[in-house]
Amino acid sequence: MIPAAFAQSTIDREGEAGAAWLAELPGIIEDLLSQWHCVADGPVMHGQVGVILPVRSSAGPAVLKVSFPHPGNVHEADAFTAWEGRGAVLLYERDDERFAMLLERAQPSTLWEVGDGDQIVAVAGRLSCRLSVAAPAELPRLADQADSWEDELRQGAADFPGVLPDAVLDAALAVVDELGRDQPDLLVHGDFHPRNILRGEREPWLAVDPKGYVGDPAYDGGTLLKPRALALIEAEDLMKALRHELDVFAEAAELDRERVRRWAHLHVVQAAFHGRRRGFGRARGGAYLDRILGLVDQLAVSWC
Numbered sequence: 001m002i003p004a005a006f007a008q009s010t011i012d013r014e015g016e017a018g019a020a021w022l023a024e025l026p027g028i029i030e031d032l033l034s035q036w037h038c039v040a041d042g043p044v045m046h047g048q049v050g051v052i053l054p055v056r057s058s059a060g061p062a063v064l065k066v067s068f069p070h071p072g073n074v075h076e077a078d079a080f081t082a083w084e085g086r087g088a089v090l091l092y093e094r095d096d097e098r099f100a101m102l103l104e105r106a107q108p109s110t111l112w113e114v115g116d117g118d119q120i121v122a123v124a125g126r127l128s129c130r131l132s133v134a135a136p137a138e139l140p141r142l143a144d145q146a147d148s149w150e151d152e153l154r155q156g157a158a159d160f161p162g163v164l165p166d167a168v169l170d171a172a173l174a175v176v177d178e179l180g181r182d183q184p185d186l187l188v189h190g191d192f193h194p195r196n197i198l199r200g201e202r203e204p205w206l207a208v209d210p211k212g213y214v215g216d217p218a219y220d221g222g223t224l225l226k227p228r229a230l231a232l233i234e235a236e237d238l239m240k241a242l243r244h245e246l247d248v249f250a251e252a253a254e255l256d257r258e259r260v261r262r263w264a265h266l267h268v269v270q271a272a273f274h275g276r277r278r279g280f281g282r283a284r285g286g287a288y289l290d291r292i293l294g295l296v297d298q299l300a301v302s303w304c
Contacts, residue, residue: 001026006046010068021068028098029053032064036093036102045108047209048281049073054105059092061105069099075139075212077101082187087130088207089200106206112194117228120194121245123205124224125252127197128189128217131207135187135214142188142215146180149270156273164272164300171304172269175262183215192220193227218255222263225249226271229299230292238295239302265303272296 002025010018033040033055041061042054050067067073080091085104093102114120150173157169189196190211200206213219228245235241246264250257271280275293283289 001029001044002051003044003046006051009048014068018068025051025066028066028100029064032066032095032098032100032102035095036064038062038064038102050099055102057092057102059090059102059104062092063103063105065101065103067099072211073099076210078136078139079187079189079210079212082133082136083131083207085202086133087127087203087205088210089198090202103208104200104202104206106198106200106208109199110195111197111199111205112227114194117232117241117245118248121224121228121249122252124192124194124197125221125249125255127205127207128192128220128224128249128253128255131189131220132186132217135185139187139212139214141183142213142219143181143183146176149176149180149266152273153269156270156276160273160276163276164269164297168269168300168304171262172266172300175266179216179218179259179262180266183219184217185214186217188213188215188217189220190223192223194224195227216259216263217253218259219263221246221249221253221255221260222265222267225260225264226267229268229295233295238298242299261303265300268296268299268303272300 002022007022010022036057038055038057040053041056045052049070050065053064055062055064077091077094077096080088089106090104091101092104111120111123153169153172189207190213191209196209197205197207225242225246229238229242232238232241246261247257250260272293275289275296279285279289280292283292
């Protein structure tokens with residue numbers, strides 16, 4: 001029932017705790033199918049931290065999602081509850097103790113697969129605008145991470161001296177101080193990128209896999225632009241192409257362009273240090289990691 005690749009990656013990442021959870025996972029799934037009166041309707045799929053089983057339920061086609069207990073997944077169901085299907089998949093049932101949800105089934109194709117950059121960022125922008133609703137009081141605040149962001153930036157500069165010019169680091173620290181410490185009380189997806197936007201039946205596009213934060217929607221714009229940079233890496237003028245996509249996104253999202261740019265700058269400076277410590281999901285070492293780090297450094301300077 002559990003895909004081998006998912007099992008191995010969970011053990012590699014979580015160790016004994018991951019192995020113990022995997023041993024319990026088939027029983028958890030069977031219990032939830034019975035509890036929510038569902039019937040399996042396809043093979044088990046998976047993301048990075050959870051499995052997704054297509055099911056038939058009284059609500060119609062749905063998916064059963066069970067995630068490894070992780071702090072990043074605690075408020076996923078809260079975000080879906082607040083959105084009530086407005087721009088995101090509907091939440092039918094939740095079992096917070098077992099990090100499980102019964103969700104509306106979307107199509108497997110993602111916004112990433114569209115190919116047209118303008119369409120990708122325009123769709124994402126319109127969706128971001130719809131998702132920016134008043135946040136439930138119990139959600140964690142992005143502003144509470146500002147001190148740790150500052151500490152990580154300063155530690156990164158100390159650990160990797162000379163990687164980025166001082167002015168680039170100073171600009172990122174200014175984003176933390178000027179945007180990060182006082183943010184709106186709006187719901188922020190927290191992991192807003194094209195692969196977390198699926199084609200739907202009820203609506204053309206639906207968001208999935210939110211972290212669920214309270215903060216500035218422009219933060220999500222910065223998250224979106226990171227993978228877009230990699231998609232445009234072969235562009236004749238990368239920064240011209242990215243600035244154009246920034247303009248399209250900001251207009252569609254009804255956000256201040258400069259605010260989105262500044263969040264994007266913070267994201268790439270963080271990525272420059274993070275990538276040197278741990279690599280990235282698509283490259284842990286070697287020439288490809290070096291190429292990505294070169295791109296990230298370029299963006300950090302150019303967005304400044």
